[in-house]
Amino acid sequence: MTAPPVRIALLGAGTVGAAVARRLVGRADLYERRTGRRFELAGVAVRDTARPREGIDPSLITDDAETLVDRADVVVEVMGGIQPARALVERALRRGVPVVTANKQLIAQHGPALHALADEHGTSLEYEGAVVAAVPVLSVVREALAGDVVTAISGVVNGSTNFVLDLVARRGVPFEEAVRQAGELGYLEADPTEDLEGLDAAAKIVILARAAWGVPVTLEDVQRRGIADLTDEDFRQAAGAGTVIKLVASAWCRGSAGHRRVEVAVRPVALPQDDPLAQARESANVLIIEAESAGTLRLQGAGAGGDETASAVLGDIVRVVRRG
Template identity: 45%
Template sequence: MTSAPAIVRVGLLGCGNVGGPLVSLVDERREAIVDGAGVRLDITRVAVRSLTRDRGLDLDDGVLTLDAESVATDPDIDVVVELIGGIEPARELILAALGAGKPVVTGNKELIANHGAELAEAAARAGVDLLFEAAVAGGIPIVRPLRESLAGEDITRVMGIVNGTTNFILTRMTEEGTGYADALAEAQSLGYAERDPTADVEGYDAGAKAAIIASLAFGTRVVAGDVYHEGISGISAHDIASASRLDHVIKLLAVCERLPGADGPEVAVRVHPAMVPAQHPLAGVRDSFNAVFVEGASVGDLMFYGRGAGGGPTASAVLGDLVDAAVNRTKGTAAAVGFGGRARIRPIDEQRSPFYLSLDVEDRPGVLRSIAEVFETHDVSIRSLEQEGIGADARIVLITHVAREADLRATVRDLRGLPTVHEVGSVIRVVASEE
């Protein structure tokens, strides 16, 4: 005789763009989850900001409440799902739920990137789960592979496209010749970008995700403030065209590396636009899709690809964590979350990369020599150089060999001081073709 499934009562904090699809997905998948995992999920209470808003959901009377704290601490709730976003009150509510012995599932990247270690310690003290697959790449499963499947792997670098908004904008600029402002407006009209797109287009969103990835991949504690970030608002049509001519595409990348240092391993984490060789797997990631490229000493190269944003894909990732938390709850077990201790974060000035530069210059003899002398002074080697246009429209486009950030910045400073250089345009890092 088949035993009855364990009923797991779920308290949901927030019922917006992800919470609403999650409720629908639980209803749709309930029997399949019973068959596959042996647990029946019952969304018992849902904390919201308004009781009168029509959410298009079939919820029983009394399920909705304005009292989020009561949901977090209700003894009749078995698992809490936090989808409010932001730092507070989400942090206090999660700590309250963990303190009450409840597993917590969250998709809150900002919170995990800044307070993940604190929350993980609280979960460990309570002996319950803290799961956050949806906090990094929406529907793409990357947190669990880093925590579990690749736990014994010597991961050297994780590099990826982890913001769908910026990838959509850059795709439109590359494939349609759309200007940045128009591409952003289209992203907003389609719901990919917020009314205030700063977090996406200036790299803050990707930076928070990079901090989480680096913490998991390298077993060390990295917070959002450790991540250097640049956005895409300065990328021009000329940059897009130059990249194409050089057989590259421009992507906003999150790059997490573990590097040898004088006093032990160091971690370098940054987010910035980069020229990616057209042959690289990340170059073909289009529109709002995301991809994460993992490099390990034994496993080699892996890539995780899919829809990284949107209510449905993100709700799917939350549901996967919720099922895990529910099963573990019934078994009295929990998955360990290791953020590790603090490692030395390598400052951006000490990091190294090839660079692309464009210079508006005077078209007369001696200009190239004076430019080359500046590069030589700061020990930055030029890999390729070409001139576009003549006369007043003369522009030099060049790519360097791998150079230290501080040396490149000093080079740019001195180039701006040359009377023959009218303007230093874009400075974009390049993903080396052999990587």
């Protein structure tokens, strides 16, 4: 007897959801070879069922997310926002169904409670796609460095602000004009507060700090300053000193077990030109992980994008199914 198919519920059909749906269908044979199970897209829950969704079988579209969750073997949440995402994720976990999400704010705000719920019901919660898209930093911190001791993490983890800073630093575009251009090119949301104030970067570094040290760091713990109040004078001074301003997210751990103190910060830093973080161009993301034995590891790649985030989401799905 062959194993039954894995029914996957997809919550959300935005840029990431559409990419996940397309790949689940297009790579069905590949995933079957890799896991021994056939992946079946059981349905796609959206708010507006009238809107056409290119590449998704219309018969799969539903606005009844709860019923979809209740008949799934794996729930993939890529709708974003806190509600109804949180209630649906909790609903799945309570049923013992594993959840894969790319929802950064949900995990940053409610990750520990959701993990506890998953543990209680003997299932798992995965979110590689919530942090720096395709750059597998969570996997490196939790799996590859499972035998090591991470001492610090720092990175350029917000592509939108980096695009702005790079325009100013390398093209000499005035700061306000660079923000405007980034908006026009789609690098910044209509309301760019989450990027410019460092809230997006703060959510990512909080998730990473928890993964590295297992401590209940919250968004309130982040020493946060965004780039919104930078002036052209700041950039002139930085350039004059041979430095480059980057929005750096960092987390570090002092002390040892029992007396550990983890600090997290997001702030603009003037870096020497040859610093690895200074070399992040356009919307690239770069992460530096320091570990006791491994030394300095550097990871770099696309920190955003539908297909790039889908890569991480799909990796989580395959691993969840492999574990059975």
